[in-house]
Amino acid sequence: MKIVITGSLGHVGQPLAENLVGQGHAVxxxxxxxxxxxxIAALGATAAIGSVQDADFLAATFAGAGAVFVMIPPNFGAPDPRAYYQQLGGSYAQAIGQAGVPRVVHLSSWGADLSTGTGFILGSHDVEGLLNALPNVALxxxxxxxxxxxLNNYFGLIRHQDIMGANYGGQDKLVLVHPTDIAAAAAAELTAPDAAGRSVRYVASDERTPDxxxxxLGAALAKPALKWVTFPDEQVLQTLEQRGVPPHIAALSVDLGNSIHSGALGxxxxxxRPTQLGKIKLEDFAPEFAAAYERAQE
Structure with a gap:
């Protein structure tokens, strides 16, 4: 089966491509x-070079595909993250409709069911709505x-203050996931023989608290005193703005943290909940985190 993957060879795209090529699909x-x-060619896949903002390019690439995996590539420089998601979601929806793709798997996010209060994840909520409007697609x-x-975003705090922290913490629940576990779930969905209608599948590798x-991670870094600190919203906003983050973007980060703390996001x-968690537990990820931390200090 021809399967098209968006997102290039990123954290999810590469293991997904390897998985599908290994199954014998034309990727x-x-x-x-x-x-x-x-x-891409070295993996045994075919490269399609172009922009996912170009619906005509996407439609031509999707033509003849039995399944398509769509995701919104990160763009931390977008002045309006929600508008960016809406633009690309609209491009995907148009191309899927033009090409008549029968099966679509969309990389969304936990909390995408909510229409307010989740910061950056509101973009995923919007894309889900755009794709849900497509007829005759198993989605x-x-x-x-x-x-x-x-968690690599905390390297600076760890290096300078021996802490991690956000406007959530303590015993708040974090649903953690590794990209390879996402790729495995995506591969299973893309190749499912009886997919139909609309469905949601949560993907998680582990469930832990910030503490x-x-x-x-402190044990992996040989920093047994490493602690998670819960900061007030005002301090998070001030820190982000001191780093040059625009105020409206900083506010989205605070909203996201609050939705974790309140439990609304989860x-x-x-x-x-998924019937089975993924393979990569926090302890499995810890050496990967420690290696990245050391590289960042070089």
Whole structure:
């Protein structure tokens, strides 16, 4: 089966492409960079070089595909993150309709069921709505939790203050996920023989508290005193703005943290928890985190 993957060879795209090629599928990987062509070919996949903002390019690439994996590539420089998601979601929806793709798996996020109060995740909520409007498509929204590698954002705090922290913490619940576990779930959905209608699948590797995260990662870094600190919203806003983050972007970060702290972000996850968690637990990720931390100090 021809399967098209968006997102190039990123954290999820590469293991997903490897998985599907290994199963014998004809895999096309979309990338905006021509420099990726040789690497994609080396995996046994076909490169399609172009922009996911170009609906006509997408439609031509999707033509004849039995399934398509769509995700919104990160763009931390977007002045309006929600508008960016809406633009790309609209591009995907148009191309899927033009090409007549029968099966779509969309990389969304936990909390995408909510229409307010989740910061950056509101974009995923909007994309789900755009795709849900497509007729005659078997559609699954994958809703992963908090990506492990986002913990790398705390390298500076760890290095300078021996702490991790946000406007949530303590015994708040974090649903953690590794990209390889997302890729495995995506591969299973893309190749499912009986997919139909609309569905949501949550993807998680582990469920831990911020206090546990700090303890496990501190042990991996040989920093047993590493603690997670819960900061007030005002301090988070001030710190982000001192780093040059625009106020409206900083506010989205605070909203996201508050939705974790209140439990709102994970409420639907708790109602529809995956029957089985992924393979990569926090302790498995810890050496990967420690290695990245050491590289960042070089």
């Amino acid at each position: 096309t990987v979309i990338s905006r960079s021509a420099d990726r062509r040789a690497t 699954t929204h994958l809703r992963p939790g908090y990506f492990y590698y986002n 546990e995260v700090a303890r496990v 409420a639907d996850y708790e109602r529809h």
